[in-house]
Amino acid sequence: MAYADVAQEQREQRRRQRFATKSMHMTQKYLRRMRDLGSTLEQMEPFFDTLERIYVQGLDVERPRSTKTVGTYCVQVPQELIYAAGARPVKLCSGHYTAFSIGDDVVARDACPLVKAIAGFEHMGTLPLYENCSLMVVPITCDCKKRIAGLLKEKWPVHPLYVPANREDEDIEHYVDDLYQLMHMVSHVTGQDVTYESLANALNLTGRAQYELSRFLRIKRTTPNLLYGTHAMAVMNASSYLDAGVWASAMGALNDELERRAHANKLVSRKDLPRIMLTGSPIVFPNLKIPLLIEEAGGMVVADETCMGERGMSDPVVPVDASFDGLMRSLAIRSLRPCPCPTFADNSQRIYRLRQMVRDYRVEGVIYHVLRGCLVYDYEFRLVEEELESMGIPVIRLESDYTDQDVEQLRIRSEAFVETIKLKKGPLKANRG
Ligand code: SF4
Numbered sequence: 421m422a423y424a425d426v427a428q429e430q431r432e433q434r435r436r437q438r439f440a441t442k443s444m445h446m447t448q449k450y451l452r453r454m455r456d457l458g459s460t461l462e463q464m465e466p467f468f469d470t471l472e473r474i475y476v477q478g479l480d481v482e483r484p485r486s487t488k489t490v491g492t493y494c495v496q497v498p499q500e501l502i503y504a505a506g507a508r509p510v511k512l513c514s515g516h517y518t519a520f521s522i523g524d525d526v527v528a529r530d531a532c533p534l535v536k537a538i539a540g541f542e543h544m545g546t547l548p549l550y551e552n553c554s555l556m557v558v559p560i561t562c563d564c565k566k567r568i569a570g571l572l573k574e575k576w577p578v579h580p581l582y583v584p585a586n587r588e589d590e591d592i593e594h595y596v597d598d599l600y601q602l603m604h605m606v607s608h609v610t611g612q613d614v615t616y617e618s619l620a621n622a623l624n625l626t627g628r629a630q631y632e633l634s635r636f637l638r639i640k641r642t643t644p645n646l647l648y649g650t651h652a653m654a655v656m657n658a659s660s661y662l663d664a665g666v667w668a669s670a671m672g673a674l675n676d677e678l679e680r681r682a683h684a685n686k687l688v689s690r691k692d693l694p695r696i697m698l699t700g701s702p703i704v705f706p707n708l709k710i711p712l713l714i715e716e717a718g719g720m721v722v723a724d725e726t727c728m729g730e731r732g733m734s735d736p737v738v739p740v741d742a743s744f745d746g747l748m749r750s751l752a753i754r755s756l757r758p759c760p761c762p763t764f765a766d767n768s769q770r771i772y773r774l775r776q777m778v779r780d781y782r783v784e785g786v787i788y789h790v791l792r793g794c795l796v797y798d799y800e801f802r803l804v805e806e807e808l809e810s811m812g813i814p815v816i817r818l819e820s821d822y823t824d825q826d827v828e829q830l831r832i833r834s835e836a837f838v839e840t841i842k843l844k845k846g847p848l849k850a851n852r853g
């Protein structure tokens with residue numbers, strides 16, 4: 421190799437090393453802030469360890485050596501199909517500021533930061549989580565996802581899933597066709613056919629995770645303030661990098677402990693703190709600044725209607741019939757019909773779900789999060805604002821980017837919002853229970 425090439429290669433290596441070190445520090449900072457909120461439970465450690473393993477230690481997901489990983493984006497990819505073909509799904513939507521700063525120079529200026537962060541990791545090639553994937557499955561939910569599918573294709577095999585704008589029967593039919601193609605693609609990668617039995621087993625596996633999630637949500641609804649919303653969001657985010665069965669077992673242990681604490685009335689804060697719901701653009705670890713700011717300001721994030729939270733897993737698969745095709749159809753239906761992502765033309769479902777969550781969690785204020793460049797959520801804001809105002813629920817729109825530079829401005833607005841709700845509620849009581 422010529423001297424100039426060697427020097428260039430060494431420069432690149434140093435750049436990658438600097439990137440890896442900065443990424444690690446950024447993740448450590450958010451893990452620390454999360455712990456500094458206090459009241460973390462021993463049963464949360466498996467989730468925090470997982471986030472640390474991936475983004476601080478730079479390790480891949482834990483799995484048998486021969487198991488391949490398939491990168492997925494968005495909530496419309498049925499994880500069951502990937503498990504059924506003998507692979508491990510890993511969710512790769514990213515919340516990383518360091519990767520964002522690289523991606524900012526790689527993709528269009530007005531692309532959303534989530535996609536810029538994906539592009540940053542793709543470009544640097546330092547994270548095993550991405551590098552080791554054998555296939556990427558990208559639902560085309562918005563322009564940003566369409567563009568990132570094109571970029572990822574330069575490095576990995578990519579299967580785009582064409583998410584329809586509507587959810588009529590014929591749209592579902594097309595999606596079923598797409599899922600059959602996806603099934604063949606994953607089988608080709610793993611060398612394992614999807615059978616009725618393997619698909620049924622995969623449904624049981626994710627069903628366990630859904631069961632524990634529904635338990636978790638019920639506990640949160642019935643006994644408020646058992647844990648901070650920021651911690652709940654981290655627990656949900658960790659599901660992206662854990663086998664569904666392992667996540668379900670860890671959730672089971674956390675739920676048992678939360679039930680014990682509910683029984684003993686052991687809360688992490690006073691009951692009467694302002695109860696806030698977060699909705700809007702995705703909140704992906706380590707970008708937890710919005711929930712952290714709300715809870716550091718004395719509010720409680722009691723509900724999280726974002727795609728990395730409750731929405732990602734809460735809708736169960738209801739088999740339309742007991743045939744193989746029936747299972748495939750139920751996966752397509754579950755991926756589209758109940759999905760409140762704003763990618764669909766008719767979003768009345770989203771409004772219905774928001775109304776229901778406001779009632780279920782006795783929400784007193786809503787923070788509508790918009791990632792800069794995320795047009796689909798920005799468009800929706802007016803509609804959501806009108807609806808919430810008709811219910812007497814105050815709402816603010818917080819726009820943010822993957823940087824710490826907007827933190828102070830976001831802090832001021834979060835604090836003011838929390839204060840407004842406190843004033844509306846009257847004086848807070850001094851006790852905890
Ligand atoms: S909100 Fe929906 S469409 Fe947007 S990134 Fe999340 S899953 Fe994808």
Ligand code: SF4
Nearest residue numbers: 532534562564701794
């Ligand atoms: S829905 Fe918003 S956050 Fe998600 S990829 Fe599209 S533009 Fe980005």
